[in-house]
Amino acid sequence: MIGVLQFIFRLPWMLLLATLALVFVGASALYSASQGSWAPWAEQHLVRAAMGGIIVSMMTVLPARWIFKWSYLGLLGALCFLLILQFIGVGTGATRWIAIAGFNFQPSEPAKLAVILALARYLSEQTPEQLQEFVTYIPAMALAGVPFALVLIQPDLGTSLMLLAGGLTVIFAAGVPRRFIFGAIVTGLASLPILWAQLYDYQKARVMTFLNPDADQLGAGYQIAQSKIALGSGGLFGKGYLMGSQSQLNYLPEKQTDFVFTMIGEEFGFIGNVTILIIYFIILTSIILIALRCENRFARLSCIGVSMMIFLYMFVNVAMVTGLMPVVGAPLPLISYGGTAMLTVFTGIGIVVNASINSHLEDSDYL
Template sequence: MSMLAAGEAPQISFAERIWRINWALVLILTAIAAVGFLALYSAAGGRPEPWAAKHALRYAGALTLMLGVALVHPKVWLSLAWPIYLVSLALLVAVDLVGKIGMGAQRWLVLGPVQIQPSEIAKVAVILVLARYYHGLKPEQSGKLLHTVPAAALILAPVALVMVQPDLGTALMVLMGGGCVMFVAGTRLWAFAAAGLAAVASMPVAWTLMHEYQRRRVLTFLDPERDPLGAGYHITQSKIAIGSGGLFGKGFLHGTQSSLNFLPEKQTDFIFTSFVEEWGLAGAAVVLALFGAAILIGHSVALRSRHHFGRLVAMGVTAMLFLYVFINVAMVMGLLPVVGVPLPLVSNGGTAMLSVMFACGLLIGVNVYRDAALPRAG
């Protein structure tokens, strides 16, 4: 590495680029998608329809997309970061105005035959634009308040638009994912403390702005037995399913809770419950270990990247993956309120899978082009 002068773009061959693709990560992601296939197959009562088969196909497509993204030079993303961000903001505005209402919130934008969820794009867009922003700053500027405020604004704009839909889960993910990027970028700790204080101070205001179902969810989270057959029903049933799974589960296709429809949304947000009921603590450990390994790889990619943009993107993607897994799993086990976050690559649903795989493509791209020299001003 020392042989390479700063500012020189090292030329690497196509074969080397293929070699540098993080195949271990690809394998782990595929294993996670396989878990999703099994869980969806079982959730449908032992049938590939209506979810498992589509899940496999979708994963094949998403895998191709990921590998394609991985081979794109980071400088392309560096130059596209702002446009992507602005487009995602525009889409969020559009969905707030004309979006399709589903599950009690406006989340979908129908463009001809395609339905897209702009909030999923926003998750990646925020990471990209923050990495781009910090990459462009001089090292000593990163911690300055003057430069922290624009970064915060970059995060809060999409967060506000997603909140309006309303989609609390995604808003929190964008906020926290962006927060992680700012954190590793060197934002001063007192800035986070101030933001935290501001959040606490604004809570009463937020409470009054919340929708009734959101308030109920928060109250239910604070006291699940408050209404075991009303809002707390999902959590209670989910805990019963997980707990009754025991050490080794009830066996594949032998889950009673989910196959008997005691579980709500068993194919999406509660897929982890459904899987763990049948595979027990052992199955849960495998799933968490797979995600843990993927996150670990993400960290190592971030630490090995020689350019700041790559480090920040890798960290952001890793944080996003972590947040997905943590929020979803904590939610189905009653550790967090039900906020509607899927388990990536396992839950049924196309947009989330595409956005996660796209993000992982960026991550692998950082690894492939870890030695690339990127100018500060793109």
């Protein structure tokens, strides 16, 4: 009995409560997105959140070693799905989803998490000396590079870049020598023109639209222009729940998915938007504090990876709807409508909770 109470007491409550808060923000926003109705989005959102709760609970009681052990297998599975996608995927223009038992499953989302865990395992197994050698980073680059390439050819530039960024974060946090970092930056900048040449026309157009959004108000720039109008007209306190004219009159596209932050901004204003950012800040800070507390490198690196994953989702989405970045199609974690991303985030949070409970374990405990 005492054991159970201690266990419950040791859970990272700040993180869990903040997560729950975002889920409810999401449900009420989706209720508004369907003009004041639970169907079709809000109720489904809550069902998925309940599934997420089950995932987090399971991850909590899982022995920490298992996550470590299964991380390579997880990446292998993700790679298989990405490969299958090339043959049977569905999606508008790009092949991004697989229909499984009535659900549209987007394999690139769990792939982000798989890359983080696989890299965390690989790097935590290296001795400090090995970490100083260049040859150690060749397999590491492959672990991130192969899934990156598979997502890029879907084609989904935005997701592939986010996946790569997650991987690089883990490598950075693992203690890669500074000389390698400078080398990577120089190589990266040099290869930009080559990468540009590889882009599809619509991807180029997106970047161009981003650079000059006013040029094509009714075409590619339309979404961003309308999103900015909706946010801007929301003001300090917003127009009131269910009263956002941009959203309710359907000027705002995709208001249940990528543009949900805009709708919240129109109806609840600056105050509403900043409140959401503060909740994310609480989540990210909790995760980083847990990472710092962990005695073993695997848990530490996976926590950092998860924090970066959640941050990137959130940052890219908000930067996109506020016109700071091109429209790449990134969900707002735990708030916007979309099953795969939401469950991926829940799994990530589950891993963090597990790390938090097992923070006393040392590297040798995993061997």
